[in-house]
Amino acid sequence: MTRASESENWAIVGGGLLGMTLALRLAEAGRQVTLFESAPELGGLASAWRLGEVVWDRHYHVTLLSDTHLRALLDELGLEKEMRWVETRTGFYTDGQLLSMSNTVEFLKFPPLGLVGKLRLGATIFYAARVKDWKRLEKVSVAEWLRKLSGRRTFEKIWLPLLRAKLGESYRQASAAFIWATIQRMYAARRTGLKKEMFGYVPGGYARILARFGEMLEKRGVRVHLKHKRRKVETETGGALALEFEDGAREAFDQVVLTVPGTVAARACAELTEEEQAKLKGVQYQGIICASLLLKKPLADFYVTNITDSFVPFTAVIEMSALVDREQFGGHALVYLPKYVAPDDAMFDLSDEEIRESFLNAIARMYPHFERSDVVAFQVSRVPYVFPLPTLNYSDKLPAMRTSVEGLHIINSAHIVNGTLNVNETVQLAEKSAARLLSQPERDVSREVAARVAEEYEDEAICQPVPGP
Numbered sequence: 001m002t003r004a005s006e007s008e009n010w011a012i013v014g015g016g017l018l019g020m021t022l023a024l025r026l027a028e029a030g031r032q033v034t035l036f037e038s039a040p041e042l043g044g045l046a047s048a049w050r051l052g053e054v055v056w057d058r059h060y061h062v063t064l065l066s067d068t069h070l071r072a073l074l075d076e077l078g079l080e081k082e083m084r085w086v087e088t089r090t091g092f093y094t095d096g097q098l099l100s101m102s103n104t105v106e107f108l109k110f111p112p113l114g115l116v117g118k119l120r121l122g123a124t125i126f127y128a129a130r131v132k133d134w135k136r137l138e139k140v141s142v143a144e145w146l147r148k149l150s151g152r153r154t155f156e157k158i159w160l161p162l163l164r165a166k167l168g169e170s171y172r173q174a175s176a177a178f179i180w181a182t183i184q185r186m187y188a189a190r191r192t193g194l195k196k197e198m199f200g201y202v203p204g205g206y207a208r209i210l211a212r213f214g215e216m217l218e219k220r221g222v223r224v225h226l227k228h229k230r231r232k233v234e235t236e237t238g239g240a241l242a243l244e245f246e247d248g249a250r251e252a253f254d255q256v257v258l259t260v261p262g263t264v265a266a267r268a269c270a271e272l273t274e275e276e277q278a279k280l281k282g283v284q285y286q287g288i289i290c291a292s293l294l295l296k297k298p299l300a301d302f303y304v305t306n307i308t309d310s311f312v313p314f315t316a317v318i319e320m321s322a323l324v325d326r327e328q329f330g331g332h333a334l335v336y337l338p339k340y341v342a343p344d345d346a347m348f349d350l351s352d353e354e355i356r357e358s359f360l361n362a363i364a365r366m367y368p369h370f371e372r373s374d375v376v377a378f379q380v381s382r383v384p385y386v387f388p389l390p391t392l393n394y395s396d397k398l399p400a401m402r403t404s405v406e407g408l409h410i411i412n413s414a415h416i417v418n419g420t421l422n423v424n425e426t427v428q429l430a431e432k433s434a435a436r437l438l439s440q441p442e443r444d445v446s447r448e449v450a451a452r453v454a455e456e457y458e459d460e461a462i463c464q465p466v467p468g469p
């Protein structure tokens, strides 16, 4: 490492977990780092907010036992040992009925499918969990692949509603690598030598993780600037890169890393070539409208309830209080109702009141014991760019992380090529990218975590026959 590179001045734009982890690793390697975030707090998609009297994640978040990159980071933050691990149950709302699908016996009893359908569904999941060559699956449409493996009826009864739930009508453009990555995540524990998959959380949620992370960044000398929205980035005479902010302020750096969505990054830098612009804008995103409800009593005891009935205006019911101790929510139940939509969907124009009406009507129909007076608080989060659609041959169309503009790098969730969007993948991407930016070998602390976890959970059994959202 040369003295010149050590004194390099780096800017990271985007204070989500990707930008935060990158900032930490660059600062640990002796670089001067400034982190810019447009929101008033760190954390991006994982940030927390106040819902009534409760402070918890704006979007539902769980950690899996096999999330070794994230767990290694939590260990550095001194929080990993506090994690609570819970075996949760999965529900299915189908043909007007709420059914449990939490173990093999319930799966075999599941009424909407006949025995042959169940066997084919089980065989599809078993097969997908064992496929190694994901690149091959990028060439095949997910609908075609699942229809062939599971049969038409199982595809229409189970897979199609699940695909529509996450991808909307864009499921037609998605490749089989999407469902492969989803199944791989749910069965990752087995790949790492564990026989069981459990869901975990840190008491206090991401608010606590992010606060501790912010302190760590400060200790390592990272300057954190909140409420700083980057408007553009351009080369100055002399070669430095200038960042210009919404309030007109400018600051120059040797190296800039944008961790924001590709389309947003493309708009910021006019010096990128036409080909780079086209690749960045070519990544199609899926957005989300996610309602949080604080309730006086629980709806059911499923962490995830998948929905196959079309009258329901949301994608799934995520009952966080089926996982997290209700004492964390002042004794209340916390429920998320997500709806994944395209960034230009008309649903983004609905008011909170309109969303509340339509969502609560559906909840009342699904759960007969639910009363409107149970609702203590209701809030809506809207994000137009959440994750890139895994279209056919996705990895061949990816924009490069290092751009043609000297010193400018664009790294974001679009670079998670063979996985789903989750914090473990985000942290792993940050660790890999930091090593590349610093021309250093990648640290693999996560291996130690994997070995420790495998020892702790060696003799346990399995659950979760169908992956949730």
Ligand SMILES: Cc1cc2nc3c(=O)[nH]c(=O)nc-3n(C[C@H](O)[C@H](O)[C@H](O)COP(=O)(O)OP(=O)(O)OC[C@H]3O[C@@H](n4cnc5c(N)ncnc54)[C@H](O)[C@@H]3O)c2cc1C
Residues within 6 Å of the ligand: 013, 014, 015, 016, 017, 018, 019, 036, 037, 038, 039, 042, 043, 044, 045, 046, 059, 060, 061, 062, 063, 228, 229, 230, 231, 259, 260, 261, 264, 288, 290, 338, 386, 412, 413, 421, 422, 423, 424, 426
């Ligand atoms: C509904 C939902 C459920 C999820 N569930 C889970 C789960 O159960 N488990 C799990 O592990 N993960 C889950 N995730 C995924 C997890 O939240 C992401 O993996 C992670 O937060 C991505 O971090 P990021 O830094 O890449 O992106 P982001 O969090 O999007 O960070 C980008 C940051 O850039 C900032 N920014 C944008 N434009 C500008 C600008 N012009 N100037 C300055 N700053 C800017 C944004 O404000 C944001 O803070 C979920 C996500 C969602 C939405």
